Amino acid sequence: MRSGTFAHFRPDIRVPLAPFPGVVGLAPAELGPHLTSPPRQVGGNMDIRQLVAGSTLYLPVEVPGALLSAGDLHGAQGDGEVSGTGIEMEGRLTLRLSVLKDFPVTQPQFRAPPEPTNLWSQGSYAATGHAPDVMSAARTALEGLIRHMQREYRLTLPQAYVLASTCVDLRISQIVDAPNYTVSALLPLGIFG
Template identity: 45%
Template sequence: MSCNHTIHKHHHHHGWDNSIAPALTVKPGETVEIDTVDSSGGQLSATATLDDLKALDFGKVNPVTGPIHIDGAEPGDAVAITFLDFAPSGWGWTANIPGFGLLADAFPDPALHIWTYDTSLGKPAAFSPMGAVAMKPFVGTVGLALAEPGLHSVVPPRRVGGNLDIRDNSKGTTLYLPVEVAGGLLSLGDTHAAQGDGEICGTAIESPMSVQVKIDLVKDANYPVPRLETSGPVTNHIDGMGYQVTTGIGPDLMQASKDAVSGMIDWICQATKMSAVEAYMLCSVAGDLRISEIVDMPNWTVSFYFPKSVLG
């Protein structure tokens, strides 16, 4: 579709700062096509190697395109962002970055996988040595400026959005973000071609792409935190063959999460003979970490769902 406005990827910045001048001003109801840079900040490419990963400058990661000033947005309102469509690039990367991810202690060495995929999203992307992952593009980082002055890291999610990594912020979804400053100052980036719930190794299929959005305003919404509304089912692209499910049970949700994921990695390695770090990265882009039970004290149940369709 043709949008009212376009922002090119050179209008990007690192961190949230309400003093950054808007790259664009829009009226509620207008549409914008936003070009993004991948989460490496362009340091990795379709021909990247492990040496490129090792040389990453973390001061350049997670750039976001913007900001966009929304006419009439005031503190207490909410900006509504509807994701209309995505134009994927056809390549992406997934990495195990030392010190990062749910199982960082178990996987101290760097690893990198470069993906190529069908930009029509008509077929799954192959994973070496085996497996294929269905694509579902979405925006990993999307947020507004904080009222607190100064530069704030993009890495943690916040009440005004940010690095949410909710894989259902995809086509058809409307995301509502609380406004803290006049104009809202919306920016987004960190686009992913696919990700499982939890993004357990710390990366998804990190892939640059253009995003088409419609921007609206809800006056006096007074939302304390982000909320979203999907336009339909969210997992029917992978559900057809069912799941393998492992669990973690205990009084600590983090440890139970680690146990559930570790169990799935062990199963994948046994079933396919792929390396543990490959299984870890594959789980990050295709498997879903869920809290199944959090009321039967003293122990809670965390489950990890891995689609059978990935391994055929």
């Protein structure tokens, strides 16, 4: 699958595909078995949709041989993966590995290429949430956007949640105005035909 193709959610809704691996990580220094989720300082199930072809991911190596794990390929996903899944896909992942001895990182960092889709070219509709913790603010913003999608686009509640997970971005709009954080949930209008 390549960028530039679409998943058809409904005849009037097309989600642009921009494939990426949901899981990329190295083994942590702590002994014992480790799941890829939750993500941690060495990566794992980070679900960062910007890690598309052409990205560079920097991870701290904590064990000899690094022990790379990668997979969980997604065709598309909004920032937040709000219903627990993006558009999952089968595919082949090709990685090029290097060890950078003079480039210390303690948490994953990355360089991303320009956005591979024109998902945001027609603007967006957003709902906001304000609360003393980011999770509550995100829930409030998402609930407002879900209601909008149900009303404006006649989606059922499950359809709205699934669509939100594939293309809605959750963004932290502000953390400075105590006691509340602001999270915005943005729906790209370019998906609607």
